[in-house]
Amino acid sequence: MAEIEVVSEGGGGRRDEDEERRRRQEEGAGQPADPVVDVYSAAAYGDLERLRGFVEQGGPAAAALREPDGNGYHALQWAALNNYPHVALYIIEHGGDVNATDHARQTALHWAAVRGSTSVADVLMEHGARVEAADVNGYRAVHVASQYGQTSFLHHIISKYGADFDALDNDGRSALHWAAYKGNADTIRLLLFMDANQVRQDKNGCTALHWAAIRGNLEVCTVLVHTGTKEELTLKDSGGLTPVQLAAEKGHRHLSNILSNATKVSFEDKFFPGKSRKFGYAPFLFAYLVVCLILFLNSIVFAPNFSRITATAGLWSWAAVSLFFASQVMFYRVSRKNPGYIKANSKRSDPKEPLMEIDLTNSSTWTGNWSQLCPTCKIIRPMRSKHCPTCKHCVEQFDHHCPWISNCVGKDFGQSPLYSHLQKHGCISW
Numbered sequence: 001m002a003e004i005e006v007v008s009e010g011g012g013g014r015r016d017e018d019e020e021r022r023r024r025q026e027e028g029a030g031q032p033a034d035p036v037v038d039v040y041s042a043a044a045y046g047d048l049e050r051l052r053g054f055v056e057q058g059g060p061a062a063a064a065l066r067e068p069d070g071n072g073y074h075a076l077q078w079a080a081l082n083n084y085p086h087v088a089l090y091i092i093e094h095g096g097d098v099n100a101t102d103h104a105r106q107t108a109l110h111w112a113a114v115r116g117s118t119s120v121a122d123v124l125m126e127h128g129a130r131v132e133a134a135d136v137n138g139y140r141a142v143h144v145a146s147q148y149g150q151t152s153f154l155h156h157i158i159s160k161y162g163a164d165f166d167a168l169d170n171d172g173r174s175a176l177h178w179a180a181y182k183g184n185a186d187t188i189r190l191l192l193f194m195d196a197n198q199v200r201q202d203k204n205g206c207t208a209l210h211w212a213a214i215r216g217n218l219e220v221c222t223v224l225v226h227t228g229t230k231e232e233l234t235l236k237d238s239g240g241l242t243p244v245q246l247a248a249e250k251g252h253r254h255l256s257n258i259l260s261n262a263t264k265v266s267f268e269d270k271f272f273p274g275k276s277r278k279f280g281y282a283p284f285l286f287a288y289l290v291v292c293l294i295l296f297l298n299s300i301v302f303a304p305n306f307s308r309i310t311a312t313a314g315l316w317s318w319a320a321v322s323l324f325f326a327s328q329v330m331f332y333r334v335s336r337k338n339p340g341y342i343k344a345n346s347k348r349s350d351p352k353e354p355l356m357e358i359d360l361t362n363s364s365t366w367t368g369n370w371s372q373l374c375p376t377c378k379i380i381r382p383m384r385s386k387h388c389p390t391c392k393h394c395v396e397q398f399d400h401h402c403p404w405i406s407n408c409v410g411k412d413f414g415q416s417p418l419y420s421h422l423q424k425h426g427c428i429s430w
Contacts, residue, residue: 039064043075043091046084051075055094065096072103080108080124083117088124098129105135113141113157116150121157131163138169146175146191149184151370158194165196172202180208180224183217185371188224192375198228205237213243213259216252225262226389227375233263280390280406282335286328293324331405340396340411342385344377 036042039061042051054061068074076096079087088108092098099107109129112120121141125131134140139147142163145154154175157163166174176196179187188208192198201207209232212220221243224232236242241249244263247256372381377394381387386398388408396411 038069040069040073040075040078043084043087044078044082046079046082046087048084048087048090051087051090062094065091065094066100068100068102074100074102074108076100076108077102077106077111080112080117080120081115083112083115083120085117085119085123088120092123092127098124098127099133101133101135104137106139107133107135109133109141110135110139110144113144113150113153114148116145116148116153118153118156121153125157125161131157131161132167134169138171140164140167140169142167142175143169143173143178146178146184146187147182149179149182149187151184151186151190154187155190165191165194166200168200171204172200174200174208176200176208177202177206177211180217180220181211181215183212183215183220185217185219185223187370188220189370189373189375192223192227193373193378198224198232199235201235201237203238205235205239207232207235207243209233209243210235210237210241210246213247213252213255214250216247216250216255218255218258221247221255221259223375225259226387230263233259280403282331282404282406285404286331289324289328293321297321335405335407337407338412339408340398341391342377342379342381342394342396344393345379 036045036047036050039051039054042048042054055065056062065075074096076088076091076098077100079091101107107129109121109124109131110133111117112124121129132140140163141157142154142165145151145157154163154165158165166176168174174196176188176191176198177200179191198209199207206214209221209224209228212224233244234242237246244256244259247259369383372383372385374381374387374394376387376392379394381394382396384397385394387394388398388401390401391408393408395408399409401408
């Protein structure tokens with residue numbers, strides 16, 4: 001399967017050549033060469049004073065704000081790439097076209113997305129930039145931001161300017177496809193948080209999970225599998241391969257085993273479909289202990305062929321039975337205890353609504369870590385919280401899911417005296 005190409009950084013090669021040429025000039029002349037020689041270099045280096053000087057000279061220099069350079073790139077694009085909003089604003093105010101395109105039909109907004117230039121994006125959008133402008137490959141700003149992992153920029157243009165995060169390029173790939181292919185897990189979390197379409201297939205029949213499996217990115221595959229359903233695991237591309245088969249074909253054996261296990265249907269899913277909480281081993285452990293108690297009573301305490309037991313032995317026997325019942329009561333309470341579940345956000349109807357309601361720049365729980373977004377519960381989790389795929393809830397201060405009690409160990413559970421008692425007496429294991 002042919003790999004997809006990534007959008008160019010907009011003339012990065014030309015800048016590298018220019019810098020190399022200047023370095024050689026410096027070595028030959030023994031003095032540093034001035035990097036700012038025209039309108040375009042002034043915009044690229046953010047030198048507003050020199051840029052103003054060039055423009056005030058009039059003639060070709062002033063006209064350069066509206067015309068591309070020798071490689072077809074505009075001064076506004078250079079300012080956008082390097083995040084110089086004051087320079088971008090000056091260029092626009094002096095005749096620069098905010099929607100001017102280069103030879104690849106990329107606008108300044110495309111270039112701003114490469115390095116996440118949010119401040120420049122605001123300037124461009126306030127002066128009429130088209131957020132859905134597409135280049136020759138059909139890439140929009142959301143695609144470019146996903147390719148380069150600019151999650152904050154992506155969130156900004158979606159929440160503030162309504163960019164379509166499910167828009168498709170010429171090959172039928174969305175921002176989610178690109179983020180999965182490039183291994184940008186934080187961007188994946190943001191897009192899934194907004195309900196991006198996970199089952200959409202591109203012209204090659206690949207979903208986002210197919211591309212993540214091809215690249216062997218375990219973190220991205222884990223996020224996609226936990227958020228999605230088993231449907232994505234069984235979808236085949238145009239070559240008839242599932243994500244599991246693609247991972248195996250590319251030599252990602254560990255990932256292939258994980259995806260293969262995820263496709264298996266558990267006992268609970270088969271016989272109790274739709275149940276939000278798994279049984280685990282707790283019912284079997286409880287039944288085993290009850291059987292052991294019955295055998296003890298029948299074989300020792302009430303055994304007809306045994307000689308009459310002494311009062312001391314009888315006292316110890318009934319004390320053991322009493323402790324058994326007490327421990328079973330505690331075992332039940334531990335299994336049913338709330339470990340610190342965080343309430344999911346289930347009252348929204350618009351996929352973009354969570355972003356509109358949550359101010360990530362001014363939130364008491366937001367610390368700037370995109371892993372705090374739960375794509376399943378649609379909430380911002382506190383730090384040290386995690387989504388349990390078994391219980392299907394986010395748990396505060398999540399430690400692990402214990403199958404022996406069929407419950408999670410979290411904030412309201414890990415220090416529980418009941419849990420500590422069961423651990424000390426060997427009733428449960430890690």
